Amino acid sequence: MIGSGETIANLPHSLWRDQVSRRPKLTAKSTDLLVIDWFRNRRVSADRYFIVEWDTLVNQSITAWLADVIDYPFAAPSIRLPTREPEWFRRFRRFLPADVRPLATGVVPFSCVMVSHEAMQRIEPLYTDDLAGLDQVTGEIRFATLAARCGFSPVSIPDSRMVTWKPFMPIGLAPTIYHPVKKSFTSPEPWMQQEEIVAFESLLDPMMHVLEFGSGRSTFWLANRVAKVTTIEHNARWLERVKPFPPNVEVRFAPPAWPNPDFEPAQPRQFNNYIQAADDLTPDLVLVDGRARVPVCERWATRTLTLLHDANRPRYRELRKQTLAGSLARILPPESADEAE
Numbered sequence: 001m002i003g004s005g006e007t008i009a010n011l012p013h014s015l016w017r018d019q020v021s022r023r024p025k026l027t028a029k030s031t032d033l034l035v036i037d038w039f040r041n042r043r044v045s046a047d048r049y050f051i052v053e054w055d056t057l058v059n060q061s062i063t064a065w066l067a068d069v070i071d072y073p074f075a076a077p078s079i080r081l082p083t084r085e086p087e088w089f090r091r092f093r094r095f096l097p098a099d100v101r102p103l104a105t106g107v108v109p110f111s112c113v114m115v116s117h118e119a120m121q122r123i124e125p126l127y128t129d130d131l132a133g134l135d136q137v138t139g140e141i142r143f144a145t146l147a148a149r150c151g152f153s154p155v156s157i158p159d160s161r162m163v164t165w166k167p168f169m170p171i172g173l174a175p176t177i178y179h180p181v182k183k184s185f186t187s188p189e190p191w192m193q194q195e196e197i198v199a200f201e202s203l204l205d206p207m208m209h210v211l212e213f214g215s216g217r218s219t220f221w222l223a224n225r226v227a228k229v230t231t232i233e234h235n236a237r238w239l240e241r242v243k244p245f246p247p248n249v250e251v252r253f254a255p256p257a258w259p260n261p262d263f264e265p266a267q268p269r270q271f272n273n274y275i276q277a278a279d280d281l282t283p284d285l286v287l288v289d290g291r292a293r294v295p296v297c298e299r300w301a302t303r304t305l306t307l308l309h310d311a312n313r314p315r316y317r318e319l320r321k322q323t324l325a326g327s328l329a330r331i332l333p334p335e336s337a338d339e340a341e
Helices: 015-022 024-029 031-040 086-093 117-126 139-149 194-201 217-223 236-242 293-300 334-339
Strands: 048-051 074-076 113-116 209-213 228-233 249-253 285-288 305-308 321-325 328-331
Touching (some): 015 024, 031 139, 048 117, 074 139, 113 117, 117 139, 194 328, 209 217, 209 293, 217 228, 236 249, 285 293, 293 305, 293 328
Parallel strands (some): 209 228, 228 249, 285 305
Antiparallel strands (some): 074 113, 305 328, 321 328
16 A cells, blocks of 8 residues: 555554554544555655555556546545435434534545545645544545545546445456455356356357347356347346446346336236337347246247246246256247157
8 A cells, every 4th residue: 555665564653553553443444544644655646646445456447437537636436425315424423523524425435536636635634643533434434524624525436336335246347447356256157057058158159149138147248258248127226236238238228117026927018118129139049037038938939049047937838948958948939849848
């Protein structure tokens, strides 16, 4: 963090070391103290500084990522304000000194943020040996609130969806910046048995256009193996969790005609837009792993190679199919009934 071969232990005075030695619980919320230590002991200066924690994967030019906010003194992936999220601030706000309480601001996380040299010069003196209540709040609140006090309220960095805590992190498969990355990464595989993945991959060709009903891990896996993927998705919340997708993926959002609780059976005409969402396409292969699987399979089996995952479920018994491996099956058109199982 300090650079040039220096460490916190070697510094004659370290705000981070002194504060944490007195308040061990501060360790988990003190990244900003490390930044102040670095600024006070820096060997180089610049017009702008990009602050990034160790568990971050940079898969894009930082200059390009910051292009829309490069002229601002302080920019962060996500900004929190008491007017928008009072519950998030309630447990911390009382610890803020009275003179800064009306300016309470948070940046989440305190990583992948950009701060100008001028802003750092104004903020740094506010960090003293006695933090006077500021030691009770997180670094995400502490730094952003002091910045606001100096007149440097943060602005939001566009395309920051992957700088957050997500239950599913498709790390490295799209050109952006990812944080946090807590374990070594391998390309996500489809939610299939290994024998099904092997059988599926054997049918792929690098020049293929694959149409997929139901986006997720398979979308990213396919994008690394074929020329183009078109994925049809009905669930807006799920799309927000898994995107951004690689550049060779086209997403078509087709919500149901009326709300459908997760895992509830589809009702007649409820998913008509979803079923018809790719009628203008001529894909080389179709993977059906989403909603309304029976009508989707029937629609595509006469047009191109169509695969159904979880084909062994009783509700798909009416479909004519040929098992490839496990529950992965090729759907046969009506005239191929003699080839079915």
